[in-house]
Amino acid sequence: AQSVAQPEDQVNVAEGNPLTVKCTYSVSGNPYLFWYVQYPNRGLQFLLKYITGDNLVKGSYGFEAEFNKSQTSFHLKKPSALVSDSALYFCAVREDNFNKFYFGSGTKLNVKP
């Protein structure tokens, strides 16, 4: 069965410091992995995806994520956090033969000035 785990409900980081939001996944086939961000009372905005190719994926707003097959992880990173990055972040996985997405529980990122 497909699943996604985001082990941290909340991540706190000071502005200017690097940030990491963790995600691990479980699928039986080849994974397609995604990160989305949600601001209050808004829908989800796409940040980046891994389909195939380079394990390091660069996305919107300076975010990047590294696909690690051996650890079944897809952690979201940014070298220098901004206060405006404060939001709810969701990791999602889709199996290559199916159209359904599975979402993690979400991680609230708090960036303090």
Place this chain on the structure above:
Amino acid sequence: GAVVSQHPSRVICKSGTSVKIECRSLDFQATTMFWYRQFPKQSLMLMATSNEGSKATYEQGVEKDKFLINHASLTLSTLTVTSAHPEDSSFYICSAGPRAPPQQFFGPGTRLTVL
């Protein structure tokens, strides 16, 4: 990226009434759309998969007679919450996307409040 719209963005209704939420893909055709429900501070719960020209596929535990889904065209899916009750109050989000390359684009969501 592709744009998905939802209407209305916010609705308040009385208990017992029905509410219809529209989801439109504005610049692409979507044979499949998805409806999610999100509770405060929680993740998205997939309710159903809306298939153009055929019946929706509901997830386990979702009442199909309660949440009616119609996918009338390649750009429009509707979710009707029938005989709404306060416990139906939630944030409803739709998504759509091509099968290849695999990606989902999300609508801005609809906040439903049932009094």
